[in-house]
Amino acid sequence: MMHLLKAMMKEEWRMHSTMFGNLMFSLFPLLIFIFTFLGNFLYHLLSNIISFKNSLLTVLLFFFFFGLSVGSFGLLGREVMNRRFGQASLVAYSSRALPISEKKIFTVFFIKDVIYYFLFWILPFSLGISLYSFVNSIHLFLLFKIITSVSISFLLGLTLSFLLSTIYVHHEKLAMYSFFFLVITIIFLNNFFNIDLLIYFLPFTIFNNFNFLNITTMIIFIIISTIISISFLKVDYHQDIKIQNKNYFKEKNIIDNVIKNIFVKKDFIDMKRSRVSYGKLIFAFIFPLIFIWIILKIFITFFPFLNFIFLFSIFFGMMSSTIYNFLTEFELFSNYSFLPIKVSTIILSKIKSYFIINLISPLILLLIIIKLEQISSFIISLLLLISFSIYGLTTTIFLTGLHPNILLYNTKVFLLYIIYNLPVMLLFLFISAFFPNYLCLCILMIPFSIIFIRISLKKWDNKQEIGF
Amino acid sequence: MKKIIETKKLSKHYGNVVAINNINLDVSFGELFGLLGPNGSGKTTIIKILTGQVKPTTGTGKILGMNILENPIEIRKNVGIIPEQETPPSFLTAEEYLYFVAKIRKIDNVDKKIDFWFDFLNFKDRKKFLCKDLSRGTRQKLMVAQAFLHEPKLAFIDEPLINLDPIIQRKVKDYFIKYVKEGNTIFFSSHVLEIAQEICTRVSIIEKGNLIYDGKINDMKKNKINLEKLFLKRVQQ
Ligand SMILES: Nc1ncnc2c1ncn2[C@@H]1O[C@H](COP(=O)(O)OP(=O)(O)O)[C@@H](O)[C@H]1O
Ligand SMILES: [Mg+2]
Numbered sequence: 011m012m013h014l015l016k017a018m019m020k021e022e023w024r025m026h027s028t029m030f031g032n033l034m035f036s037l038f039p040l041l042i043f044i045f046t047f048l049g050n051f052l053y054h055l056l057s058n059i060i061s062f063k064n065s066l067l068t069v070l071l072f073f074f075f076f077g078l079s080v081g082s083f084g085l086l087g088r089e090v091m092n093r094r095f096g097q098a099s100l101v102a103y104s105s106r107a108l109p110i111s112e113k114k115i116f117t118v119f120f121i122k123d124v125i126y127y128f129l130f131w132i133l134p135f136s137l138g139i140s141l142y143s144f145v146n147s148i149h150l151f152l153l154f155k156i157i158t159s160v161s162i163s164f165l166l167g168l169t170l171s172f173l174l175s176t177i178y179v180h181h182e183k184l185a186m187y188s189f190f191f192l193v194i195t196i197i198f199l200n201n202f203f204n205i206d207l208l209i210y211f212l213p214f215t216i217f218n219n220f221n222f223l224n225i226t227t228m229i230i231f232i233i234i235s236t237i238i239s240i241s242f243l244k245v246d247y248h249q250d251i252k253i254q255n256k257n258y259f260k261e262k263n264i265i266d267n268v269i270k271n272i273f274v275k276k277d278f279i280d281m282k283r284s285r286v287s288y289g290k291l292i293f294a295f296i297f298p299l300i301f302i303w304i305i306l307k308i309f310i311t312f313f314p315f316l317n318f319i320f321l322f323s324i325f326f327g328m329m330s331s332t333i334y335n336f337l338t339e340f341e342l343f344s345n346y347s348f349l350p351i352k353v354s355t356i357i358l359s360k361i362k363s364y365f366i367i368n369l370i371s372p373l374i375l376l377l378i379i380i381k382l383e384q385i386s387s388f389i390i391s392l393l394l395l396i397s398f399s400i401y402g403l404t405t406t407i408f409l410t411g412l413h414p415n416i417l418l419y420n421t422k423v424f425l426l427y428i429i430y431n432l433p434v435m436l437l438f439l440f441i442s443a444f445f446p447n448y449l450c451l452c453i454l455m456i457p458f459s460i461i462f463i464r465i466s467l468k469k470w471d472n473k474q475e476i477g478f
Numbered sequence: 479m480k481k482i483i484e485t486k487k488l489s490k491h492y493g494n495v496v497a498i499n500n501i502n503l504d505v506s507f508g509e510l511f512g513l514l515g516p517n518g519s520g521k522t523t524i525i526k527i528l529t530g531q532v533k534p535t536t537g538t539g540k541i542l543g544m545n546i547l548e549n550p551i552e553i554r555k556n557v558g559i560i561p562e563q564e565t566p567p568s569f570l571t572a573e574e575y576l577y578f579v580a581k582i583r584k585i586d587n588v589d590k591k592i593d594f595w596f597d598f599l600n601f602k603d604r605k606k607f608l609c610k611d612l613s614r615g616t617r618q619k620l621m622v623a624q625a626f627l628h629e630p631k632l633a634f635i636d637e638p639l640i641n642l643d644p645i646i647q648r649k650v651k652d653y654f655i656k657y658v659k660e661g662n663t664i665f666f667s668s669h670v671l672e673i674a675q676e677i678c679t680r681v682s683i684i685e686k687g688n689l690i691y692d693g694k695i696n697d698m699k700k701n702k703i704n705l706e707k708l709f710l711k712r713v714q715q
Contacts (some may be wrong), residue, residue, distance in 0.1 A: 251611045259570075259577035260589075272581045276570065283569040283608065347531045348561045349582055350554035 011118065018122040039134040046138025054146060056312070064308050066156070070163040070213045073132070075301050077167020080127055117240055123168065132161055155220050162228055163213035169232050172239040180242065193296065254283070273359030274366070277337060298329050299374070313443075319384050320442040320449065323375065323391040324435055327398025330371045334364050334403050335414040343412050354467035357412060361463070364403065371395060390449050394438070397452040404459040404466070405430040411470040482507045482632055482663050483528060485539035490523050490532065490687075497523040499687040501537070505665060505680075510658045512678035513667045514705075516713060520687040521667035522562050525634050528665070529559055542632060555583070558625035562636035562667075565617050568610035572601070572620055575609060576627060583628045595623035598653075599646055615641040622650060632663045639673060651677050675705045685713050 053065055136157045143153055178185035209215075216224050256263075258279055259272065269275045302325045310318050337360050343353055375395055379388050409427055410417035417423045434455070441448050483505040490497040498520040505511045513521050526532040528541055530550020539546045541553050566575045573592065580588040596602040599619040604612060609620070618641045625633055635654075639647050655677055658664055668674055674681055675695065683691040690712055698705065 251607060253606045254571045254574075254608060255606060257571065257574050257577065257606075259574050259581060272578060276567070276578065279574075280567075280569045344564050345567055348529065348554065348559040348564060349579065350551050351582060352551060 011114070014115065014118045015122055015125075018118060019126065022122065022126055039130050042131060043134035043138045043141075046135045047141050050139065050142035050146070060312050064311055066159075066217065067211070067214055068305065068308050069156075070159060070211065070217075071301075071304060073160050073164040074167040074211075074213065076131065077127075077164040077169075078171045080123060080168060080171075113240055120172065120236060120240065124165070127164065127168075128161070132157075132164060135160065155217055158220075158225065159213045159217040162216060162225070162232075165232050166213060166228075169235045169239070173235050176239040176242050189296075193300070269366075271359050271362060273356060274362045277359070277363040278366075295330075295333075295370075298332075299326070302326065302329060315443050316439065317387075317442050317446065319379060319382060319387050319391050320394060320446070321439065322378070323394040324398050324438055324442075326371065326375065327395045328402045328431065328435065330368055330395070330399045331402030331406060333367050334360060334406055335418070337363050337367075338412050339415055353412060353470045353473075357407060357467060357470060360412070361403070361407075368399060371399065390446075393450055394452050397455040398435070398438075400459045401434065401455045402431060404462045408462060408466040408469070411466070411473070480507050481505065481540075482509075483511075483539070483541055483665065485528070486537055488524070488527060488534045488537035488539060490520075490527060491535045496687050498527075498684075501684075501687075501689055503682065503689065505663065507663055508658060508661060510654060510664045510677055510679045511666060512674040512681040513665070513684060514669065514671065514674055514681055514709065515667075515684035516669060519684045521669075521684060522636055523687075524684070525559070525562075525636050525665070525667060529554055529557060529634055556630060556632070558628065558630040558633040560621050560625045560633070560635045560638045564621075566609040566620050566624070569608055571606050571608055572596075572612060572616070573605040575620060576623055579624050580627055585628050588627065591627055592623070595619075595627075598649065599623065615643065615646075618642055619646065626653075626657075630662070632665070633657075635664060635666045637668055637670075638666075639668075639670070647673075671706050671709055681705070683709060683712060 053060060139148070139153060139156060142148070143150075174185060174189070177188070212228065216228055258275060266275075269278070302322065306318065306321055306325065310316055310321065343356060346356065372392055372395065375391060376388065379385060379391060384391075405427060406414050406418075409423050409430070418427060438449070438452060441451070481504050483503065485501055485503045488501040488503075489499050501520075501524060503524075513524065515521050523532065527534050528539060528546060530546050530553050533547065542556055544553050544556075546553065566572075570578060573596075576592045576595070577588065580592070585591075596605055599622065601616055601619050604616050607616075609617065612620070618638065622638060625635070639650060642650065651673065654664055654666070658679070666674070666678065678695055680692075680694045682689055682693075691708065693703070698708075
């Protein structure tokens with residue numbers, strides 16, 4: 011057992027350090043430590059504008075969503091690995107070759123995740139706050155309360171995503187429905203009864219009612235849901251080989267009238283047939299949207315002069331550009347490299363698929379705007395959404411070509427991505443606050459993006475495709 | 479004889495690794511040329527460079543009169559390639575994949591051709607399976623079919639027989655021989671010497687990126703040179 015745990019810890023380290031580079035990765039906890047430490051000063055400076063409640067909520071939510079995403083990578087990430095490397099080669103997935111039961115392996119896998127992320131995120135965070143408490147004394151008990159609720163928040167996210175993935179693997183539709191049911195209930199309660207549900211966010215409740223009973227209940231809940239996940243675990247869920255009677259490239263079908271490009275057509279066939287990815291697309295869209303919503307809602311209380319809907323449109327646009335990353339997950343260019351096809355042909359077809367899928371974004375925006383009763387802002391918001399979506403797409407293509415999911419983990423590429431995008435976002439936040447009449451200037455980003463995409467296509471055609 | 483493949487001082491470096499070194503290699507129309515060498519000797523690299531998938535570090539070459547640096551797409555339009563590793567996309571069926579390739583290559587009336595390959599390589603029953611559910615051997619069959627669908631004048635074949643059973647191997651070998659007799663050319667890479675001895679008209683041996691032998695199979699037969707012995711002797715030096 012200890013042996014396995016050690017092997018997995020090593021593996022996790024190697025996986026991350028090859029993605030990020032060894033030094034960068036080792037510096038990571040240090041960075042969190044420093045950020046937390048300095049963040050405290052910032053909080054202290056701004057404590058007149060920022061309420062303690064909101065700051066704490068942000069931190070708790072952050073660790074909660076972090077736990078969620080870490081957990082879902084653990085199980086769903088395997089799909090991606092499979093597609094990319096043919097067969098995932100993690101220790102956890104080699105259970106068939108090892109004389110240990112799958113359940114045991116995944117118990118260890120879970121423990122590993124907990125230890126690992128505790129060491130890399132929560133520990134430095136705790137140390138950061140603790141160090142600060144020497145500078146500006148925080149009551150020891152308060153410190154303890156903060157660290158405990160942050161840990162619980164992370165664990166809760168982690169177990170929930172394990173639970174959700176387990177349900178998902180067993181019963182995809184059930185998981186989807188329960189997820190949507192949850193989201194709709196939250197929205198409903200929030201809107202019609204004006205209940206600020208965030209107050210009921212469990213780790214936050216725990217913080218406010220900090221007693222032994224509550225904490226124990228929470229921990230027991232976490233342990234039970236973990237045990238449920240593990241006992242219903244299906245690692246190699248057996249998939250029947252399905253005969254596909256349709257031949258989308260032979261018979262004429264309805265799709266042909268709408269989609270002429272065979273590569274775009276293939277994207278949609280891929281999505282239809284790899285059902286896991288449909289789910290992932292929705293998860294990949296809805297989760298961040300909710301996250302952005304909540305964070306911006308809190309953020310705007312710090313900067314009340316910003317317009318929420320404009321702010322949201324900008325972030326929504328940037329987020330929707332990640333659909334491109336999702337689309338490129340399906341294939342490697344090397345699957346085409348022996349055919350007479352240019353890299354740019356594939357990139358262009360991905361852009362087309364991207365726009366088709368992204369048709370949903372304006373609809374979501376419209377719904378939100380109707381809800382907020384800000385119809386008059388619709389046109390400008392839409393322009394912001396579209397411009398930032400296209401701009402984000404452009405910078406992604408320029409920097410990563412067909413491999414955003416790999417290259418964005420490269421520290422240098424990632425920093426460049428931030429450098430290309432962040433100032434533009436800040437600029438428009440500034441404009442939205444002080445010169446809202448000039449916001450429509452954002453459409454200038456579109457012709458700029460078109461030129462830039464042209465340049466990127468040339469760049470990637472000339473670049474020798476690296477084999478991944 | 480007229481050359482279909484010509485290279486001048488091709489080299490490829492990956493960092494400090496010299497994958498191929500100063501390769502001068504000519505193949506004439508109508509040859510079934512075998513490039514033989516141990517694992518990692520540079521066979522795949524040469525095929526990728528000749529078909530414009532990888533750029534050489536130095537040197538140049540011509541395929542069907544087209545420059546490999548300037549016309550990679552034109553070259554790939556006109557040749558067929560069976561790659562060593564690449565596999566068909568996971569979520570298309572075997573049949574769809576061939577139609578997909580036909581669309582990419584803009585071939586019309588492919589129904590008959592596609593049916594021929596399913597019959598010939600005996601995998602009709604897998605037509606409607608997703609490629610991800612196919613065995614390695616079946617995927618390999620699909621890659622063979624894919625390469626010859628447009629009946630190219632020249633085919634590059636990178637170790638194609640490894641996963642096929644003896645019956646299919648026989649069929650494929652016979653197909654190659656017939657194909658070359660009809661006036662086409664095949665560039666074939668392998669480390670399986672018997673196959674090369676059996677079907678090739680000419681072989682070259684490559685070791686650690688250097689060409690170390692070049693000879694016609696007929697001449698070798700006349701001079702009673704055994705390919706295996708020759709290979710072991712030269713490569714072990
Ligand atoms: N993309 C690559 N990056 C780095 N080294 C490579 C790459 N491709 C091939 N090599 C190296 O080039 C040499 C020749 O490889 P290859 O052409 O695949 O040989 P063969 O096909 O004869 O087995 C090997 O040493 C291999 O490790
Ligand atoms: Mg090879």
